[in-house]
Amino acid sequence: MIRAWSTDAVYDAEAALMATLPDGELMARAVEGLALVAAARLQECDGAAVAALVGPGNNGADALYAVARLAEAGWNAVAVHDEVVHDGARAAAEAAGVLLTTDPAALAEADVVLDGILGIGARPGLPPWAAAWVAAVPDTAYVIAVDLPSGQDPMGGALDPDGVFADETVTFSVPKPVHLLPPTEQACGILTVVDIGLDLAADPVVLRLDHDDVAALWPVPTPADDKYSRGVVGVVAGGEAYTGAAVLAVTAAVESGAGMVRYVGTPTPTALVRAAVPEAVHGPGRVQAWVVGPGLDVEATDDDAAAQLEVARAALAGGEPVVLDAGGLDLVDADLVRSRAGRATLLTPHAGECARLLSRLSAVVPGVTYWSISGQGDVTRAQVEASPVAHAKALAAATGATVLLKGPTTVVVGPAEGAPVWSQADAPAWLGSAGAGDVLAGVLGTLLAAGLPPDSAGALGALVHGVAADRANPGGPVRALRVANGIPDAVAHLLGRAATRSS
Numbered sequence: 021m022i023r024a025w026s027t028d029a030v031y032d033a034e035a036a037l038m039a040t041l042p043d044g045e046l047m048a049r050a051v052e053g054l055a056l057v058a059a060a061r062l063q064e065c066d067g068a069a070v071a072a073l074v075g076p077g078n079n080g081a082d083a084l085y086a087v088a089r090l091a092e093a094g095w096n097a098v099a100v101h102d103e104v105v106h107d108g109a110r111a112a113a114e115a116a117g118v119l120l121t122t123d124p125a126a127l128a129e130a131d132v133v134l135d136g137i138l139g140i141g142a143r144p145g146l147p148p149w150a151a152a153w154v155a156a157v158p159d160t161a162y163v164i165a166v167d168l169p170s171g172q173d174p175m176g177g178a179l180d181p182d183g184v185f186a187d188e189t190v191t192f193s194v195p196k197p198v199h200l201l202p203p204t205e206q207a208c209g210i211l212t213v214v215d216i217g218l219d220l221a222a223d224p225v226v227l228r229l230d231h232d233d234v235a236a237l238w239p240v241p242t243p244a245d246d247k248y249s250r251g252v253v254g255v256v257a258g259g260e261a262y263t264g265a266a267v268l269a270v271t272a273a274v275e276s277g278a279g280m281v282r283y284v285g286t287p288t289p290t291a292l293v294r295a296a297v298p299e300a301v302h303g304p305g306r307v308q309a310w311v312v313g314p315g316l317d318v319e320a321t322d323d324d325a326a327a328q329l330e331v332a333r334a335a336l337a338g339g340e341p342v343v344l345d346a347g348g349l350d351l352v353d354a355d356l357v358r359s360r361a362g363r364a365t366l367l368t369p370h371a372g373e374c375a376r377l378l379s380r381l382s383a384v385v386p387g388v389t390y391w392s393i394s395g396q397g398d399v400t401r402a403q404v405e406a407s408p409v410a411h412a413k414a415l416a417a418a419t420g421a422t423v424l425l426k427g428p429t430t431v432v433v434g435p436a437e438g439a440p441v442w443s444q445a446d447a448p449a450w451l452g453s454a455g456a457g458d459v460l461a462g463v464l465g466t467l468l469a470a471g472l473p474p475d476s477a478g479a480l481g482a483l484v485h486g487v488a489a490d491r492a493n494p495g496g497p498v499r500a501l502r503v504a505n506g507i508p509d510a511v512a513h514l515l516g517r518a519a520t521r522s523s
């Protein structure tokens with residue numbers, strides 16, 4: 021598991037450790053690691069010159085000390101700085117023969133650039149005096165951000181398009197939210213963590229499952245299990261308009277290892293599911309979790325659709341865990357929020373659905389106005405994409421449900437105040453295609469039916485979904501059905517990693 025801590029928690033841990041260490045020891049550790057990484061990258065690109073962008077705080081000091089080390093080791097080194105520079109770092113740089121200048125033209129020859137403009141003490145946004153520095157970084161240079169790319173929000177809230185976009189970020193002891201959360205993760209490049217010995221007492225605020233975590237979480241049957249004990253998933257999906265969603269969700273639930281899948285649909289998707297997934301059984305019945313919504317048309321009024329909708333509403337009124345996806349999200353209203361209080365509910369919107377739902381809930385959930393982040397009426401898709409975590413949290417708070425917000429990075433957050441954010445970035449961009457969300461809903465249904473809580477089920481499902489997409493056709497396009505059919509291979513591969521490690 022990869023964990024990130026808040027900047028406050030990092031400062032607290034730093035203070036506690038510094039009280040036990042000689043002055044400057046902690047920064048020396050950070051500088052040593054940073055200089056080692058930078059030297060390795062200079063060697064890899066056969067570079068001759070390194071440059072530092074030096075801000076006023078300790079982040080600038082890290083970068084300046086590091087280029088002093090590199091100058092001592094024989095590389096040409098320059099440092100671009102503003103008025104305030106850390107005294108000790110300036111002295112070290114001068115002694116090592118680093119060219120100190122305020123002129124960003126000095127960056128022109130740099131093969132590797134260390135961005136030490138701002139670190140975790142930053143307020144989001146690039147300082148005006150640094151804009152010319154960033155503009156002067158050669159396109160060919162390999163940019164290493166020290167702790168985080170300057171201009172980006174350390175807590176990962178919003179991306180600064182004018183800020184630094186690094187090839188690599190070297191951070192200290194532990195990741196911070198900026199490194200793991202959308203939208204700032206995309207500015208960080210490769211993440212390298214240098215251990216400087218911090219001991220974090222606080223709880224992490226961001227969690228990311230790694231491939232090696234899957235074996236401990238994925239529900240693996242024992243000889244004592246049968247189809248019922250493994251978990252039965254009920255899928256209420258598909259209608260006469262969106263027939264394929266039913267096939268995809270049911271297929272994915274079966275391929276993920278559900279003990280049994282019960283399908284409830286209108287005649288056309290029912291016929292398709294019968295033909296495509298002979299393992300599925302038809303009609304409502306006892307289940308351990310429901311998937312409600314892929315391809316569901318809640319506006320349809322014919323008898324078949326009405327009967328299907330009745331099952332959907334009964335599922336939502338019941339006590340079993342529910343994955344509520346796509347068309348099913350249109351069923352969320354104040355009554356539903358009240359009736360599902362305290363029950364496991366996983367909402368799985370994409371950004372557009374999240375925006376619509378937040379906008380709609382403002383009218384019908386009493387007292388819920390605090391999600392209106394923009395303060396400008398309806399929430400838009402673009403706003404959700406610009407700050408996905410804030411909107412996912414707002415939706416979780418408004419509904420009392422766990423929210424899995426889909427996207428290039430999928431975030432999952434529970435409704436409790438201060439709940440950690442799970443952030444998974446396992447999928448190739450090829451996965452963003454119609455039907456892929458229906459597949460994810462099926463996977464999640466199987467995990468909830470096996471007894472996983474909604475947040476870790478969400479993260480685990482997103483990981484496996486992404487790995488299945490990647491392995492189905494590495495580097496190339498992949499259709500949703502193939503992702504669903506690739507889940508058994510992905511799960512076996514991920515479980516096999518544990519077997520390989522323990523042998």
Ligand SMILES: NC(=O)C1=CN([C@@H]2O[C@H](COP(=O)(O)OP(=O)(O)OC[C@H]3O[C@@H](n4cnc5c(N)ncnc54)[C@H](OP(=O)(O)O)[C@@H]3O)[C@@H](O)[C@H]2O)[C@@H](O)CC1
Binds near residue numbers: 137216
């Ligand atoms: N913590 C650790 O464990 C360790 C930390 N280490 C290193 O220390 C770094 C943190 O250092 P730091 O606390 O000095 O903060 P940092 O970000 O360098 O600068 C803050 C300065 O910038 C200013 N400023 C802020 N935002 C601004 C803006 N948007 N536009 C303009 N100005 C802005 C701000 O001004 P003020 O808020 O005072 O107005 C203040 O002057 C950390 O990232 C890591 O590299 C390692 O050495 C060892 C272990």
Ligand SMILES: Nc1ncnc2c1ncn2[C@@H]1O[C@H](COP(=O)(O)OP(=O)(O)O)[C@@H](O)[C@H]1O
Binds near residue numbers: 427428449453456460
């Ligand atoms: N750029 C991307 N990179 C990786 N995964 C993506 C990207 N865009 C979308 N996805 C994933 O593809 C799936 C699309 O789901 P969704 O939009 O609900 O599709 P549908 O409703 O058509 O099934 C989600 O799991 C989402 O996280």
